[in-house]
Amino acid sequence: MSDRDAAFQEYFAARSDAMRGTAYLLCGDWHRAEDLVQQAFTKLYLAWRRVERHEALDAYTRQILVRTFLSERRRGWFRFESATDDVADAAAPPGGYPEERMVLLEALAKVPPKQRACLVLRYWEDMSVEKTAVVLKCSEGTVKSQAARGLQTLRGLLSEQERVR
Numbered sequence: 001m002s003d004r005d006a007a008f009q010e011y012f013a014a015r016s017d018a019m020r021g022t023a024y025l026l027c028g029d030w031h032r033a034e035d036l037v038q039q040a041f042t043k044l045y046l047a048w049r050r051v052e053r054h055e056a057l058d059a060y061t062r063q064i065l066v067r068t069f070l071s072e073r074r075r076g077w078f079r080f081e082s083a084t085d086d087v088a089d090a091a092a093p094p095g096g097y098p099e100e101r102m103v104l105l106e107a108l109a110k111v112p113p114k115q116r117a118c119l120v121l122r123y124w125e126d127m128s129v130e131k132t133a134v135v136l137k138c139s140e141g142t143v144k145s146q147a148a149r150g151l152q153t154l155r156g157l158l159s160e161q162e163r164v165r
Contacts, residue, residue: 004048004049007048007054008044008045008048011057012041015057015061016041018058019040019041019061019062019065020034020037021033022062022120022124022125023036023037023040023069025105025108025116025120025124026065026066026069026113026116026117026120027069028105028106028108028109036065036068039068040065040068041061043064043068044060044061044064059131059135062121062125062135063134063135066117066120066121066136067135069113070113070114070117070136073113103161104158106161107154107161108120108154110153110157111153111154111157112150114136114146115146115149115150115153116150117136117146118132118136118143118146118147119147119150119151119154121135121136122147123147129143
């Protein structure tokens with residue numbers, strides 16, 4: 001095994017779980033999240049020799065992941081099969097109420113993809129407006145407006161679900 005492959009393997013082992021969490025927030029399905037992470041790391045591996053700044057690997061990998069998600073969404077829903085509407089089994093993070101998390105994730109899945117990507121990057125990944133704009137290849141104003149619209153949509157969906165209860 002070459003040094004290149006060993007370095008990539010080490011990076012994958014260290015960061016794939018975190019990227020899987022981000023992917024899940026984007027797509028709302030653990031199996032799709034796994035596929036997105038696999039696609040993102042495959043693209044990263046193909047560019048591994050050209051990656052010069054290894055200290056920026058997380059940002060670069062996250063950028064690949066988000067772009068893969070958005071690109072996939074543009075192709076249309078008809079290319080994907082959904083075997084069930086049940087939420088995949090995964091351990092809830094410590095703290096908080098699992099029911100609230102489920103309600104939030106269900107609502108987040110209904111937010112349009114670009115707005116969802118802005119929300120995940122800004123508020124889950126805690127990225128600045130500037131970094132989010134770079135990842136999404138758009139202006140900072142677009143990030144602000146997409147995040148504001150996404151929050152508005154999310155609030156509307158959550159209040160709708162609250163009324164149903």
